[in-house]
Amino acid sequence: MREQWHQLVQAAAQADSFRGREAVLEEILALVEAWDSEGTPATGRCNARRPVLHRAVARRLAAELEVQLGRLAADLTQPARAVEAPVHAMLARSGHVLSTFLGYRAAVRLSQAALRLTGSLSKR
Amino acid sequence: MTWRTQPAAVRWIGGVTASHLLAGGIALAVWVATGSLLWILNYLRYAGAAFVVGLALAEALLSVRAFLGFSRGDALRPAWLLISVAASARLVGFVLAEIFSPGPGLTGPRFIAQPAPWLPLSTLHRAGLALAGPVALLLLSPALALVGRAYDRHGLSGELRVTDWLALGVASFLMVNDTWDGIRWTLAREAPLDLYRALGFVVDPLLLVLLFQALTLRRAAQTMAGGLIGRCWSAYSAAVFLTVLGCLGQWAVNYGYLPRPVVIPTWFVWFLVSAAFAMGPAYQLEALHRVRRGLLPSSGT
Numbered sequence: 130m131r132e133q134w135h136q137l138v139q140a141a142a143q144a145d146s147f148r149g150r151e152a153v154l155e156e157i158l159a160l161v162e163a164w165d166s167e168g169t170p171a172t173g174r175c176n177a178r179r180p181v182l183h184r185a186v187a188r189r190l191a192a193e194l195e196v197q198l199g200r201l202a203a204d205l206t207q208p209a210r211a212v213e214a215p216v217h218a219m220l221a222r223s224g225h226v227l228s229t230f231l232g233y234r235a236a237v238r239l240s241q242a243a244l245r246l247t248g249s250l251s252k253r
Numbered sequence: 254m255t256w257r258t259q260p261a262a263v264r265w266i267g268g269v270t271a272s273h274l275l276a277g278g279i280a281l282a283v284w285v286a287t288g289s290l291l292w293i294l295n296y297l298r299y300a301g302a303a304f305v306v307g308l309a310l311a312e313a314l315l316s317v318r319a320f321l322g323f324s325r326g327d328a329l330r331p332a333w334l335l336i337s338v339a340a341s342a343r344l345v346g347f348v349l350a351e352i353f354s355p356g357p358g359l360t361g362p363r364f365i366a367q368p369a370p371w372l373p374l375s376t377l378h379r380a381g382l383a384l385a386g387p388v389a390l391l392l393l394s395p396a397l398a399l400v401g402r403a404y405d406r407h408g409l410s411g412e413l414r415v416t417d418w419l420a421l422g423v424a425s426f427l428m429v430n431d432t433w434d435g436i437r438w439t440l441a442r443e444a445p446l447d448l449y450r451a452l453g454f455v456v457d458p459l460l461l462v463l464l465f466q467a468l469t470l471r472r473a474a475q476t477m478a479g480g481l482i483g484r485c486w487s488a489y490s491a492a493v494f495l496t497v498l499g500c501l502g503q504w505a506v507n508y509g510y511l512p513r514p515v516v517i518p519t520w521f522v523w524f525l526v527s528a529a530f531a532m533g534p535a536y537q538l539e540a541l542h543r544v545r546r547g548l549l550p551s552s553g554t
Contacts, residue, residue, distance in 0.1 A: 189548050197540055199480025201409070227544075229403050230482045232323035232330070235544040242547035 186247045187215035193239070194223055201226070216247050260481070260539035262315065263532050266308065270528040273304045277521055297520070302351040308527040309344040309385075315534035316340040322541040328406075332399035336534070339392035343530070346385025353378040379449040387452040390459050390496075397466040397493075400486060404473035411472020424464055424497055428457040431504040460497050467493035481543070485536035492529035499523050 191206040198205065205222040206215075220240045228236035256264065280296035283289060317340075320333035353375045374382075404410050413421075435454060444450065471490040477483030502519020505511040 186548070193543070193548055195480065196543060197480050197482055199477040199483045200475075201477045201483075202480065226407055229328045229407065231540055231544060232327045234324050235322060235541055239544045239548075242544075246548055 183216050183247060186243060187219060189246070190216055190219050190243045194219065197231070198223065198226065216243050220244075260535055262311075262535035262539065266311065266528055266531050266535060269304070269308075270524060273300065273524055274521060276300060277524070281517065298354070301524070302347075302354070304524055305527050306344070306347045306351060308531045309340070309347045312527070312531040312534060313337070313340040313344045315531065315538055319534045319537040319541065322538070328403050329400065332396040332403075333537075335392050335396035335399075339389040339396065340530070340534070342389040342392060343385045346381045346383070346389065349377050349381030350385060351381070353381065376449075383449050383452045387455045387459060390456070390463060393489075393493075394459065394463055394466065397463065397470055397489065400489075401466060401470055401473065404470070404476075409473055409476045411469055411475060413468055413472060417468040417472070421461070421465060421468065424501075425461055427501050427504070428461055431501070432457045434504065434508050456500065460493075460500060463493045464497050467491075481536050481540035485533050485540070488529050488533040488536060492526055492533065495522050495526045495529060499526055 187206075191202065194206055195202040202223075205226070206219050220243060224236055224240060227239060256267075259267070277293075277296055277300075280292040283292040316333065316337040320330070320337045323330035323333055401410065432454065438444075439446070439450065467490040470486050474483040474486040474490065499519055499522040502516055502522060505519070506516045
């Protein structure tokens with residue numbers, strides 16, 4: 130998981146500007162989605178609740194990103210609310226910024242916490 | 254972010270600084286009311302020295318802990334390494350300068366090397382001032398450049414506004430005068446250009462570069478306004494700005510350009526510089542601690 134995240138961050142880092150990373154972020158989003166779904170049982174009930182639970186964690190993650198990134202968090206979290214998996218989208222959008230200013234380990238820790246929370250909620 | 258929701262370390266630094274400034278205000282009031290210099294001189298010599306050394310110690314410890322939060326290959330790891338070394342230089346410098354200090358006198362405390370000292374100072378005291386001043390600033394400048402580059406890479410770099418350029422212009426004018434006065438003083442006394450005096454001459458141009466970096470960083474940090482990371486770099490930006498103010502105050506005292514009542518507040522600026530330098534890594538460390546605590550509701554928002 131660590132190696133995979135490292136590759137994601139590296140991929141995002143290669144883009145020149147914030148806007149230029151959008152294309153890379155789409156790829157990251159797909160990868161993170163696949164990563165998260167590995168350990169989650171795909172029962173019908175869980176799948177039905179999944180978007181709601183994702184949004185609950187997404188709200189908590191958005192609040193945390195606001196504490197860390199202030200005004201910038203609005204740009205990184207607002208568009209994510211419109212998509213199906215907002216947690217993953219937020220992590221993809223904020224991962225590179227967090228990795229730069231808080232370090233790779235901290236970025237991984239935050240993403241792991243968000244994904245773990247998402248996974249545990251889905252199993253209830 | 255209100256005072257109660259500020260990180261504990263920041264509240265501690267803010268509280269200690271406010272108490273210290275209050276004590277200074279009382280000492281100043283006693284001087285004005287009674288004409289007795291005892292309180293204000295003891296305040297600057299003992300309480301001032303303890304405060305500056307104590308906060309430099311806190312700054313160094315917090316900076317090193319923030320540095321340890323980064324892994325090899327992280328973009329800002331070199332920046333935090335430089336900041337940690339600069340903070341250590343400030344700590345060692347202040348300890349040396351205060352232990353071997355001849356006392357503050359009525360020219361106020363000395364916290365930075367200058368080309369034209371007005372008192373005969375011991376070599377160790379001058380070495381301390383050089384370490385805490387130009388050496389620490391020389392380390393801080395590339396660190397801020399790396400941070401500015403990081404903001405730039407994210408498309409978050411800040412554009413300087415008219416007021417920023419105006420501040421730079423005024424500071425440049427005053428700094429050139431400061432340097433010129435230093436040169437005149439040196440030539441008039443035929444003072445040899447030793448290492449510490451040479452480092453004293455470096456301070457002004459270096460501060461101008463740092464002021465430019467600080468203003469740019471402040472604008473960039475505003476893109477993260479309200480967040481812990483933005484506050485961290487805003488604190489460093491404020492520390493540099495206050496250092497420039499303190500240096501200009503010291504220059505005005507040394508050469509008698511301003512009456513004493515106007516200059517006295519600049520003595521207290523140095524304590525705010527120490528507080529701002531300590532708050533920078535405190536915000537960074539709090540950001541790292543929050544991530545470590547995870548996203549459970551108990552971590553609060």
